[in-house]
Amino acid sequence: MHRLYMKIVAFAAYTFLNIPVLTAQELEPIDSIYLKTVVNFSQNLKSIKGKAWPGMEIGPFCIFRLNGPAFLMNHPEPPIYAKKWQDSVYFFNQADNALMGTSQTEINHYLTAHNNYGQSFYVSEHQFFAELFHELHHVYQRNHLKKLQFDNPVELLSYPEDYRNDAIKQYENELLLDMVTGSATKFRENLNKLFSCRTLRQEIIGPKYITYEKRVESAEGPATYCEYMYMKEFSSTVQEQEYINKRFFYSLIEPTYGREGLRNKHLLIGMMQCLLLSRNFKNWQRDYYNSELPLNDYFFFKFKPEQVKLPPLDAYKAKAKHFTTAEKEKHKQNLEVFNSQNGLRITLLFNKSPDFKGFDPMHAEAINDSLILHSTLLKLGKGNNYFNVSNHRTVTQIDGQVWFVKSVTFYVPESTIRIDKKVFICNKENISINWQFLKQVRKENEYIITLE
Secondary structure, three states: OHHHHHHHHHHHHHHHHOOOOOOOOOOOHHHHHHHHHHHHHHHHHHHHHHHHOOOOOOOOEEEEOOOOEEEEEOOOOOOOOOEEEEOOEEEEEHHHHOOOOOEEEEEOOEEEEEEEOOOOOOOOHHHHHHHHHHHHHHHHHHHHOOOOOOOOHHHHHOOOOOHHHHHHHHHHHHHHHHHHHOOHHHHHHHHHHHHHHHHHHHHHHOHHHHHHHHHHHHHHHHHHHHHHHHHHHHOOOHHHHHHHHHHHOHHHHOOOOOOOOHHHHHHHHHHHHHHHHHHHOOOHHHHHHHHOOOHHHHHHHHHOOOOOOOOOOHHHHHHHHHHHHHHHHHHHHHHHHHHOOOOEEEEEEEOOOOEEEEEOHHHEEEOOOOEEEEOOEEEEEEOOEEEEEEOOOEEEEEEOEEEEEEEEEEEEOHHHEEEEOOEEEEEEOOEEEEEEEEEEEEEOOEEEEEEO
C-alpha cells in the first residue's frame, strides 16, 4: 500500500505540474502544492511590485521544507548541487544549504529570500507567499539601499522595561490605529498626540532606544507594507480577511509590556505609517528612500504635526505598572523552566568565540546581562564546525554582546548525540551539530564539552 501510494503521489506531480518527477523519498504531497504555487507567485510578483513599491527590484527566492526539498527561482547562478526543474526553477535539499526560517541567506554569493512552507500555521498559500514578498523587499533594501540603517538586535535585548514608557506606547498605538481606521475629522488631533507621545517617551527611555524603534520601522515597515499589499491583492476567503485584520491591524493594540513582542509592534507601526503615506502622497516611496531619513522622521516631515498636551493616562499607567513588573519576573521563571527540562543537559564551552551566523531577535530573550534564551533559531560556526538549531530552546552565555558567545546549553535525549573520535555530533529534528572538541566531562545527567 505504501509503495502504491507514493507512486500515485509521483504520478499526480507529473500529471498536474507537468514537470520531472522526484523520487518518492524526496517529494511529498505538500511539496507538490507549493511547487505548483511558486510559479504562480513568480507571476504575481510582476503585477504587485509596482503597486506596492515603485522601483522595487525582485531578487532570487527559495521555498523549502525542513528536512525536505528546496525550490529556487530567479537566481542568476544556481549552485552546482541544484538540479534544474523547469524554466527557472531549481531543486536541491534543504540540508544542502542549512536554510532555516523566514529570512534572507546568501546562496552561491547572492542574497536570497526564503521561507519554510512545512509549518502548520498558514491559513493559505497567500499568507506564505506574502511573507516571502516581505523578505524579498529586504533583499532589495540590502542590495540597493546601502545607506538604509537596520536595527541592532543587541539593543532590543537591553531595551528598558519601564512602565511609563509602556503606558504611553499603548496609548500611542491606539492613536495610530485610529488614524488608519477611524474618522478623518480626528486625524490631525490624533497626529499631534502621536507626535507628542514620541517626544515624551524619548525623555523616559532616551534617544538610543527611540533610534532603535525608528530603525525597526524604517526597514521593517516597508517590508511589512509589501506583505500587507500582497495579502490585500490576492486574498479572497473569509479566513484570509480575518488574518489580514488580525495580523496587520488589531494586533497593534493588543496590550504588551516590557520587551514582549516589542520588535513586532514597531514593525506594524512602520507599516501603518507607510499605509497613511500612501493614502495621502503619490509615489512617496521613492522620495522616502532618497531622503535617507528614518521613516518616522519622514512621516512627521510630510504631515507636519504640532506638540500638544497629553491627557493624564492614569488607567494606562496603573495597568502598565502591574504588568511590566510581571514581565520582568517572567524572565526568571522562563530560565527555571528551561533548567527543569527532561533529557541530557549539554553545555558547549567555546575556547574562542565562534562565528555568529544568525538568530531570531524577535524570539530571543535577555534573562539578564549575560544569558540569552533563544526559542526559534540559533546558528553558529567556525571553519567546518557548525551549530544549527531551530525551534528548540537554547541558552547562550555571552561576553558583553549577543554576538560573542562563551557557551551554549541545551537539552536533548542522550540517544541523539555521539562522539566520533574528537568530534561532538548531535542529529535530531531541528538540530544539526558537528564540532571538534578538546575535552569532555560527564557529570551525571550533564555533558560539559570544551570546543576548539
